[in-house]
Amino acid sequence: MILTAPLAALGRATMALFALIGQVTIFAVSAITHIFRPPFYGREFAMALLNIGWLSLPVVGLTAIFTGGALALQIFDGGSRFSAEAVVPQIVAIGMVRELGPVLVGLMVAARVTSSIAAEIATMKVTEQIDALTTLSTHPMKYLTAPRLLAAILVVPVLVAIGDIIGIYGGFLVGTQQLGFNPSTYVRNTVDFLQQSDIISSLIKGAVFGGIAATMGCYYGMNSGRGAQGVGRATKASVQAAAVLILAANFLLTSLFFTT
């Protein structure tokens, strides 16, 4: 009995994990299908665009500019060990566009948007607002989930593009003001080095990460437990799940785009 208890606990945890994966998958598929089926809620979509996109700009911009600047310093210092300081513009560009831009924007969106979606929907659930929606002939998946998911899929790539540009600009500022790079050479090296596939992969990552962030927020909100504790747990779990899934998806997408 004592020997089998850990195995039983492991089995229960594994079963619970697979059940969760199944539930999230069914939820995500249902959410996606609701995007394409009427009725469509324009006001909710516009509000979601504003909340996920416009209001995320400050945090995305600040994160990107500091990261781009730090990246330039690191590459300059690391590159100087084998006389490769000149690659700063190229590595900053590739690093920001391929990896750091999408991942940091994804994580910032998970922190800011997933949490707010989960908390809002969970509060709606515990105060019976979701039930009220249903009794008012309004499908909660259509009214709450579909607009947020569509907005995130469309607007997070835009945030990523902005984050990429600001990150590169952060590297440019540090490179030209602190490390002595010629501004026009820096810009030319950046532009010449970046390929279209780098930019496309960055935007695709943004769409996937946006989808993950919104789905996790909606899923955990809709399935929240009762009371303030239920809302708190749903919010925490949504951010954790979104962050882990974004990093896992990043690995998979990077493997798909750049190693095949």
Place this chain on the structure above:
Amino acid sequence: MITFTDVHKSFGPKRVLQGVNLEIPKGESMVIIGGSGTGKSVALKSVLGLITPDSGTITVDGKDATQGDRDAFLARFGMLFQGGALFDSLTVWQNVAFRLLRGSLKRPKDEAREIAVEKLRRVGLTPDVADLFPSELSGGMQKRVGLARAIAAEPEIIFFDEPTTGLDPIMSGVINELIREIVVEMGATAMTITHDMTSVRAIADKVAMLHDGVIQWTGPVGQMDNSGDPYLEQFISGSAEGPIEAVR
């Protein structure tokens, strides 16, 4: 007419409804009473499809509540939730006119607002409340807005979930009177769940008592005090002694 036939519902090991049989005739006001956790809300939400019974059937005018067009089915209902369940992000008039701004009952915005203001007036609220947000209202006002939303689309059937919970006795009296007036005025079928005996006497045509997952007693409100049913008598008197176990 709403008919429950042998309706069962369990949540894990907890058996909440264990064979509920009940008829609510068209145009009558049925109040379901019972202690906390006896499954009153579960019974009410089962009619609307918010909870799916494990077995048994619920029919509305002879048609299975789980079959057919959901939108058309739900359009016949209005519901006042215990806590109001008003949408925080919408103004009062947008809450009241929610159904009139979208879906099959959609009206032009101006007309929907006009109806909302008229319904607010019907529940005793002035038009200047229309542009406030629910968080700016007192509990009693939120209840009134919830009531206005429940009647906005002139439903045939109205559900009231603990309509006076959390209100002071005077405001409870006002809400009870409003509910009675509106139900009579609209000729609607009403189903109310409560454990407030003042509400029962003010609202009910008929009363049903739910205990241990079944309807223990049902009859006209006038016979409630002379029912001879020990469960109902204990509930009405509020005594700790009797067949209903009271946890101290």
